[in-house]
Amino acid sequence: MSASIARQRAAAGRNRPWCDDEALLGRMLLAPAVIYITALVGFPFFLAIFYSLSDATVGSTTLHFVGLRNYEGILQDPTFWRSLQNAIVFTLISQALVVVLGKILAMALYGDFRGKWLVRLLILLPWVAPMSLGSIGWLWIFDPVYSIINWSARALHIFGPEIWPVWLGQPDLAMASVILVDVWRLLPLATVIILAGLSAIPQDIHDAAQVDGAGFWRHLFMINIPLVMPIMLVALLFGIVFTFTDMIVIFVLTRGGPFDTTQVIASYSFFTGVQGGDLAAGAAISLFLFPVLAAVAVVFLTLARRAEVA
């Protein structure tokens, strides 16, 4: 009762003319973007769900509702389980490395030193280059015959005469290689985000810690890491999304091989849906990306907000 009176009084108090249009204007400014996004993200997303319940293929224009048959097939498909497992391993290891290395690199870049602009330019390169082209650069570095890694390691006597790894051709090495390329690609973004978080810490806090006699490690764990935590989580969120849903690195470097040991959900969906022509199964496989992403997003948004409030 009293709340509604208060609201009425507040509304009456705001008597400037543009106030009445505020909500309407807000909706009008928002409408084009919302309509576009609904039409080009929401609609295809539901279409993907619909396809996953049908027998759609690349060739035919008609389709029939088949219920959960595609999902039953996928859940019995060992390659799918392998892809799911690979995608999780790929994402977890690469993002753990990206966050730790990104933190170290951001701290090394914090503050001024000579040649900083050049270092920054070189460090940003992997993020700026198109991923398909950067991956091709690595394809050349990992070449089975001309690999520069092998040549250098042999020249430095790290590899004996018998050792000549085929980076993309041996199961464990192939996974390690695609993880390396993914770290290479996402490290610049994480570094830039974490660096911004570091720069946002007020100088007073550093000064106070120094006056109180905090050493490097104490400073790192009591001040640097806790204060940068929310923004590090943001960097991690982006990293997980980009890595878990990516198929370019896998597509260019290994095509999922050898023996599906680097196959992930995104690439398996592409090979099934587009190259295999089974749109329905491809759509069903790709939908397994969504709940994981949604869960990750909710967790991180909650954590980020909590950290902000505290």
Add this chain to the structure above:
Amino acid sequence: MCPLVVREPEVSAPRFGVKHRLARGGHVLILAAFVTFLAFPFYWMGLTTFKQTRDLIDITHNPFVFNLPPTLENLRVLFYDTQFGQWIINTVEVGALVTLITLLLALPAGYALARLSGRWGQRLGIAIFLTYLIPPTILFIPFSRIIGSLGLQDSLWSLVLVYPSFTVPFCSWLLMGFFKSIPRDIEEAAMIDGLSRLGAFVRVVVPISSAGILTVVIFTLTLVMQEFVYGLTFITTSSHYTVSVGVPTFLVRGDVYFWGSLMGACLIVSLPVALLYNIFVERFVAGFTVGAVK
């Protein structure tokens, strides 16, 4: 001297002890290691671009030096025997149109989310952010049929239509954070001077938002340049490729790789954008984090 005056600038001035020198050495070492890891592939691309193929494929040669004289042959192949130039033009055209659409949609949306809506706006903002998490790898299968039924197969317009589906959500979110960081007083002063809310947005807020707009432009162009999956799915004619699709599909034929030309193409595309990024990186970072932490 009074013992209470301890916080003079000299306290934090460089110390020339052993510990300090060790720390500096460690700093240089860490940076060198990271730069080597991150930039080496580009150095390697540069070297490969100017090497003769016979030099590249002789395993008795030291790969770090030119064993045969450097050559421009790989670049000649890239520009004269492939449609690389056309691919760059296509990418720039698509990039410009997508940037325009993104700005037209995301600027008002970001402003509305930042200023003109209460609780529901916050929820809608999060909803828009979440749509960004629906990846091309889920959407390209339905899109391949939608594009077909619109008659846009193999047309650059299909990319112009689809690319804003990932640039608009992200840029709206980014600009929302950016507009929130602008003091309300500026618009309120403009409105007291007689401008409407819309007028204040168009004439006052947008002109002082060049940093946010620039962030959006660079981000959009980068995303367009990097996109691979949609381009590969929708475009089938070589002359309609964008750079990121054309180079790996056209220059890679079966098991034959034109390494020199491939590496040259990657380098030529990456370097100008990297320089642009570097000039604006402070603004980019500011725009990014304001957007990210709200």
